[in-house]
Amino acid sequence: METVHHKPAFDRADPSRKKTVLDAGIGEFAEHGYEKANINVIAKKAGISVGLMYKYFDTKEDLFLTCMDCAIDTMTTEISEVVNSDAKILNRAEQLVRTVQRTSREDTTFVKLYSGITELKNDQHVAYFAEKIERVSYEAYHAFLERAQRDGDIRPDCDTRMFAFFFDSILTTLQFSYVSDYYRERFKIYCGDDVFEDDERVVREAVKFLESAFTFSQAEVKHKNP
Amino acid sequence: METVHHKPAFDRADPSRKKTVLDAGIGEFAEHGYEKANINVIAKKAGISVGLMYKYFDTKEDLFLTCMDCAIDTMTTEISEVVNSDAKILNRAEQLVRTVQRTSREDTTFVKLYSGITELKNDQHVAYFAEKIERVSYEAYHAFLERAQRDGDIRPDCDTRMFAFFFDSILTTLQFSYVSDYYRERFKIYCGDDVFEDDERVVREAVKFLESAFTFSQAEVKHKNP
Amino acid sequence: METVHHKPAFDRADPSRKKTVLDAGIGEFAEHGYEKANINVIAKKAGISVGLMYKYFDTKEDLFLTCMDCAIDTMTTEISEVVNSDAKILNRAEQLVRTVQRTSREDTTFVKLYSGITELKNDQHVAYFAEKIERVSYEAYHAFLERAQRDGDIRPDCDTRMFAFFFDSILTTLQFSYVSDYYRERFKIYCGDDVFEDDERVVREAVKFLESAFTFSQAEVKHKNP
Amino acid sequence: METVHHKPAFDRADPSRKKTVLDAGIGEFAEHGYEKANINVIAKKAGISVGLMYKYFDTKEDLFLTCMDCAIDTMTTEISEVVNSDAKILNRAEQLVRTVQRTSREDTTFVKLYSGITELKNDQHVAYFAEKIERVSYEAYHAFLERAQRDGDIRPDCDTRMFAFFFDSILTTLQFSYVSDYYRERFKIYCGDDVFEDDERVVREAVKFLESAFTFSQAEVKHKNP
DNA sequence: AATGAATGAGAATTCATTCAT
DNA sequence: TATGAATGAATTCTCATTCAT
Numbered sequence: 031m032e033t034v035h036h037k038p039a040f041d042r043a044d045p046s047r048k049k050t051v052l053d054a055g056i057g058e059f060a061e062h063g064y065e066k067a068n069i070n071v072i073a074k075k076a077g078i079s080v081g082l083m084y085k086y087f088d089t090k091e092d093l094f095l096t097c098m099d100c101a102i103d104t105m106t107t108e109i110s111e112v113v114n115s116d117a118k119i120l121n122r123a124e125q126l127v128r129t130v131q132r133t134s135r136e137d138t139t140f141v142k143l144y145s146g147i148t149e150l151k152n153d154q155h156v157a158y159f160a161e162k163i164e165r166v167s168y169e170a171y172h173a174f175l176e177r178a179q180r181d182g183d184i185r186p187d188c189d190t191r192m193f194a195f196f197f198d199s200i201l202t203t204l205q206f207s208y209v210s211d212y213y214r215e216r217f218k219i220y221c222g223d224d225v226f227e228d229d230e231r232v233v234r235e236a237v238k239f240l241e242s243a244f245t246f247s248q249a250e251v252k253h254k255n256p
Numbered sequence: 257m258e259t260v261h262h263k264p265a266f267d268r269a270d271p272s273r274k275k276t277v278l279d280a281g282i283g284e285f286a287e288h289g290y291e292k293a294n295i296n297v298i299a300k301k302a303g304i305s306v307g308l309m310y311k312y313f314d315t316k317e318d319l320f321l322t323c324m325d326c327a328i329d330t331m332t333t334e335i336s337e338v339v340n341s342d343a344k345i346l347n348r349a350e351q352l353v354r355t356v357q358r359t360s361r362e363d364t365t366f367v368k369l370y371s372g373i374t375e376l377k378n379d380q381h382v383a384y385f386a387e388k389i390e391r392v393s394y395e396a397y398h399a400f401l402e403r404a405q406r407d408g409d410i411r412p413d414c415d416t417r418m419f420a421f422f423f424d425s426i427l428t429t430l431q432f433s434y435v436s437d438y439y440r441e442r443f444k445i446y447c448g449d450d451v452f453e454d455d456e457r458v459v460r461e462a463v464k465f466l467e468s469a470f471t472f473s474q475a476e477v478k479h480k481n482p
Numbered sequence: 483m484e485t486v487h488h489k490p491a492f493d494r495a496d497p498s499r500k501k502t503v504l505d506a507g508i509g510e511f512a513e514h515g516y517e518k519a520n521i522n523v524i525a526k527k528a529g530i531s532v533g534l535m536y537k538y539f540d541t542k543e544d545l546f547l548t549c550m551d552c553a554i555d556t557m558t559t560e561i562s563e564v565v566n567s568d569a570k571i572l573n574r575a576e577q578l579v580r581t582v583q584r585t586s587r588e589d590t591t592f593v594k595l596y597s598g599i600t601e602l603k604n605d606q607h608v609a610y611f612a613e614k615i616e617r618v619s620y621e622a623y624h625a626f627l628e629r630a631q632r633d634g635d636i637r638p639d640c641d642t643r644m645f646a647f648f649f650d651s652i653l654t655t656l657q658f659s660y661v662s663d664y665y666r667e668r669f670k671i672y673c674g675d676d677v678f679e680d681d682e683r684v685v686r687e688a689v690k691f692l693e694s695a696f697t698f699s700q701a702e703v704k705h706k707n708p
Numbered sequence: 709m710e711t712v713h714h715k716p717a718f719d720r721a722d723p724s725r726k727k728t729v730l731d732a733g734i735g736e737f738a739e740h741g742y743e744k745a746n747i748n749v750i751a752k753k754a755g756i757s758v759g760l761m762y763k764y765f766d767t768k769e770d771l772f773l774t775c776m777d778c779a780i781d782t783m784t785t786e787i788s789e790v791v792n793s794d795a796k797i798l799n800r801a802e803q804l805v806r807t808v809q810r811t812s813r814e815d816t817t818f819v820k821l822y823s824g825i826t827e828l829k830n831d832q833h834v835a836y837f838a839e840k841i842e843r844v845s846y847e848a849y850h851a852f853l854e855r856a857q858r859d860g861d862i863r864p865d866c867d868t869r870m871f872a873f874f875f876d877s878i879l880t881t882l883q884f885s886y887v888s889d890y891y892r893e894r895f896k897i898y899c900g901d902d903v904f905e906d907d908e909r910v911v912r913e914a915v916k917f918l919e920s921a922f923t924f925s926q927a928e929v930k931h932k933n934p
Numbered sequence: 935a936a937t938g939a940a941t942g943a944g945a946a947t948t949c950a951t952t953c954a955t
Numbered sequence: 956t957a958t959g960a961a962t963g964a965a966t967t968c969t970c971a972t973t974c975a976t
Contacts, residue, residue: 065291160441215386235418243469517743612893644913667838687870695921
């Protein structure tokens with residue numbers, strides 16, 4: 031469960047060189063997936079020799095891991111502001127959906143890279159990435175659900191961890207729906223071919239769904255106060 | 257967008273032979289992913305020669321497509337009963353969650369196979385599979401949401417297609433959480449390491465979340481009837 | 483400590499094909515040593531594709547092991563007749579030296595191959611070859627020394643195992659001296675540049691040396707019968 | 709047949725630096741053999757840059773040759789005292805065997821390095837090393853055999869060069885038997901697995917064998933004086 | 935229909951050697 | 956003198972696909 035997957039030589043490399051290499055790697059891995067990605071091609075794209083590539087990374091896997099780490103870091107900082115804003119939960123949800131719509135369209139790379147994780151054999155690495163990617167959102171979501179519950183803003187009888195999980199599931203699925211070919215198709219099947227042309231509809235309904243899920247349902251109320 | 261990806265010879269083959277071949281393929285593709293799966297190995301597992309394999313399928317991709325088709329058909333029939341039962345929506349949700357918990361544990365194959373779709377280049381194929389896999393659930397979910405809305409069982413102001421989408425997103429994510437390494441880790445981060453030991457908790461909270469989402473929230477009510 | 487280092491496909495191959503492949507391998511390994519030997523070149527020499535080479539052998543090491551096994555078998559049968567003849571010990575020694583002179587000149591391959599063993603990392607393999615190559619000679623030498631000792635033909639106070647070892651050491655070194663570049667030079671330094679032109683001298687002195695070593699020395703006699 | 713295989717810069721280098729470099733080289737070549745040894749690794753072990761390495765030596769081969777030269781010089785001085793002591797031949801033999809047992813166990817490096825010579829293509833180099841390594845022992849052995857023969861200590865009818873050769877063959881094989889994996893196995897096959905635990909037995913029998921070989925055999929005597 | 939031997943292009947990785955600084 | 960980044964040809968091994976029988 032190491033954090034560093036590159037050799038010292040990569041640390042010593044020129045920052046612009048590092049960026050070029052990681053960009054080339056991220057691009058190739060996102061485009062072709064882990065297995066089909068070709069190190070020789072990545073080296074060429076980065077404008078360096080294969081040999082140097084192997085001075086920087088011991089194996090193809092290490093290169094991939096480093097690319098993932100980098101991409102995650104980039105994404106995490108982008109998202110964490112939104113996630114950790116002190117807005118009310120539903121305002122955050124709204125902001126998150128809008129962020130997903132905007133950034134996913136701009137940068138499909140991360141989500142594509144994301145699926146490369148599946149190709150990894152090593153359980154350790156999978157756990158490492160899950161931890162790194164999911165922990166931030168989890169902490170944020172769970173924390174504000176706890177607070178909201180204390181403040182009486184959401185139903186008192188819900189398991190905040192499970193509800194945070196459902197909350198994130200909706201957002202993650204939405205994110206995939208703006209990026210992955212398969213999920214885009216699925217989105218169109220469920221919500222119509224024009225769903226990508228009406229972002230407001232998506233925001234509105236998502237917020238409605240989540241708002242409703244988090245508050246006392248009328249049925250529940252009836253049940254409790256007969 | 258063809259539906260058939262095998263050669264005529266495969267139609268003429270003995271049914272048990274066909275099953276053996278597809279099972280071998282499904283197993284191999286699920287275990288190693290599309291790229292790493294090895295046709296020669298599949299042929300051996302199926303007990304036929306590579307040569308014959310190529311009498312049945314033009315390419316590795318065709319074999320994969322046929323395997324996917326087969327696996328989808330199997331899964332679809334399994335699921336459609338549950339999906340199309342005439343129970344109330346929340347009862348169905350409960351049943352679906354339980355089915356997911358049970359079948360995912362038993363047969364991880366399909367979900368693993370599923371992620372192989374991502375490795376496909378061909379957009380046509382992706383769209384074809386999305387259609388085939390998602391359409392059934394969509395039709396069912398959407399139909400009963402429409403009916404429920406007409407019957408006043410769920411809030412009248414929701415976009416049934418979008419809500420069906422959210423509903424399925426929760427279920428699909430749950431399904432992955434019982435099968436894929438990455439999603440399993442994510443599940444543990446959100447809901448605790450022992451989440452896999454308390455299926456009832458998951459059922460209870462999922463139903464609570466969905467029930468709440470589908471009905472008028474009290475807050476909403478208060479807001480509307482001050 | 484397996485005995486077979488090839489895949490079943492090699493067993494099924496045409497005998498002449500097998501011979502061609504092993505000859506090509508033996509030649510290449512003998513010429514360049516284990517590390518420098520090139521599988522692609524061996525395949526080309528054998529007139530088959532690299533792919534087929536790997537249908538026959540899992541790794542370069544396996545190919546080498548199989549080549550060694552084959553070469554040892556060839557050599558062993560050649561030698562074992564001489565070794566197991568029922569001549570008197572010194573006659574055998576003489577015959578052995580003559581055989582070494584003749585066969586080493588004809589076929590330098592084996593001894594050259596032999597040094598490739600040193601390059602092997604795997605202790606198991608080294609032990610396996612040592613056993614296979616040395617056991618035959620050991621059994622033969624030791625057996626006839628035992629018999630000779632019982633018959634009073636050699637000194638009664640010698641450790642027959644150690645003496646068999648010294649006996650074989652002389653013969654082995656001689657063998658190397660007719661084949662390996664280094665040992666040839668050494669031979670010339672010790673015995674003169676013309677040592678290769680007078681085989682009889684070598685036979686004569688070797689027999690003299692061994693004969694003397696195996697029988698009671700005068701000094702010994704004097705010592706014992708003062 | 710040059711004697712120097714390094715560039716002038718190496719002469720100008722600091723003596724301790726030279727030693728470090730050669731030690732690193734000797735260690736690496738002994739451990740991995742010529743082909744597998746890695747110049748970059750040697751440079752790192754020696755604490756200098758690859759670039760400087762190539763200021764000292766034109767090629768990997770040159771580095772190896774220089775390392776060999778150095779190792780031979782070290783070994784030669786170590787051995788020559790023993791070899792040139794003025795003890796009786798058998799006492800020397802005994803001392804040599806004991807030296808072999810002691811030094812081989814302590815320093816396997818040289819013998820391992822030794823086998824790297826085999827990997828050399830260049831005949832000139834092989835001859836050069838043979839000359840350098842073997843000449844000293846040869847001169848010593850031959851000289852004292854000549855003297856011994858004049859003094860009537862050994863049989864008058866033996867070819868002293870050939871006998872010196874046999875004498876050295878026994879000692880060399882013993883040396884290998886304490887160091888090389890293969891020869892160690894061979895030693896165990898011939899003399900028993902516990903041969904390494906009873907050094908005295910080896911000394912005793914070796915001396916017995918050689919003593920006997922060098923003196924008139926009784927059989928011979930009987931034959932000559934019937 | 936059925937076999938499975940055979941192909942060969944392709945991909946990851948290594949390392950002796952060069953060269954700008 | 957000294958560095959160590961950079962090169963790229965070479966090598967082992969894989970596997971989808973073909974084809975003679």
